[in-house]
Amino acid sequence: AVVSTQSTGATPGAYLSQFNIIGYVLIGIIFLVLGLKLKTDEIKDALKSGHVFVVGIVSSLFLTGIIAAGLTGQLPFDAPGMEEKVSVFGPYEFRIGLMLYYSVPCTITAGIVLVQQAEGNLPMAGAIATVANVIGCYTTPILLQLFLAKAEGKFDVASVLIKLTFSILLPVIVGKLLQCIPA
Secondary structure, eight states, rough: OOHHHHHOOHHHHHHHHTTHHHHHHHHHHHHHHHHHHOOHHHHHHHHHHHHHHHHHHIIIIIIHHHHHHHHHHHHHOBTTTOOOOOOOOOOHHHHHHHHHHHOOOHHOOOOOOOHHHHTTOOHHHHHHHHHHHHHHHHHHHHHHHHHHTTTTTTHHHHHHHHHHHHIHHHHHHHHHHHTTTTO
């Protein structure tokens, strides 16, 4: 069946947003594919250089977010709900967006491409990016709640963590387990 946006007056994105499950299914498929392609040997090799691996994970998951929260906290953003825009940095919501952006680890592809361009250690970059993305599903909501403790917008961290477990961690585990099935 074809859905006409003219009859509903809605854009396709607005129409599809009412089906909340679609986003979770699509994200689940992405992480299922990640699990199918996950090379445990690369992670094991990266762990042999444990100090480099730990510095990479800590930097990716915590350091950049903490620095961004500290820096954006010093900038004069417009106050929430303020009608008159006076700050060159924009609304307070832009600060929240910056903190979210810097609290999330980079994508696996971006991490590998950047390291490849710098002629760095690709297996280590892949291992750090993969592990950081899985762990980041749990650290990001917690960090955001800490960074935004004074912000108006609150969210239920436990609910977010449960949703992330089912849409990200579980598909990665299923994908990894599917690797064990002989072809």
